[in-house]
């Protein structure tokens with residue numbers, strides 16, 4: 001990591017990201033659930049797999065969002081690392097059970113939600129290629145994996161929802177929300193009534209409503225969107 005990436009910041013936490021990324025959304029939802037929005041300065045960073053962002057790479061060589069700069073100036077990346085950092089360092093820790101079977105079940109379901117997102121992002125990249133370049137075997141395999149993971153969520157939902165809101169709920173809600181945003185052609189609800197009902201209830205939470213993805217304007221003007229408040233543009237390095 002470069003020296004500049006370790007400079008302490010005066011403003012507390014700095015979150016680099018934007019309103020479309022479902023991985024950034026996980027972090028934004030954690031911040032809202034924990035009530036620590038006032039400690040976070042948001043900086044819009046735009047990046048894509050084929051276009052690395054040089055500014056962002058000063059902090060995260062992988063050029064991925066979310067990237068969080070801690071108050072000590074440490075750049076953290078990968079949404080799951082950032083979410084656990086926030087929950088641990090900004091007590092009370094409510095999103096990650098400390099130990100025992102509950103912890104491992106929660107992390108397992110969180111990995112399921114995050115893994116669905118990984119597969120959906122790959123799927124979208126593949127299906128956005130010109131038709132002649134698309135690989136049907138890859139498209140088919142991603143379809144099979146995403147649907148199998150959704151089936152597991154449906155099957156285990158009574159256990160998943162037995163606890164209060166935790167990181168697994170955040171990750172699964174982001175995965176289902178991303179399906180609705182980018183894969184509206186897939187009717188995942190029809191064979192999964194428990195997941196449908198669960199998301200309907202979960203989507204009433206401010207953390208869900210205020211982080212809905214948007215490309216042009218935020219979906220609701222009635223309440224402030226997470227990415228509409230005090231968001232700073234990325235400053236080019238001198």
Ligand SMILES: N[C@@H](CCC(=O)N[C@@H](CS)C(=O)NCC(=O)O)C(=O)O
Nearest residue numbers: 021023047048049064065066078079
């Ligand atoms: N595993 C990472 C995935 C983050 C990720 O892939 N973010 C996308 C935006 S949705 C990105 O930054 N893509 C740019 C790239 O892949 O180079 C996490 O959980 O944070």
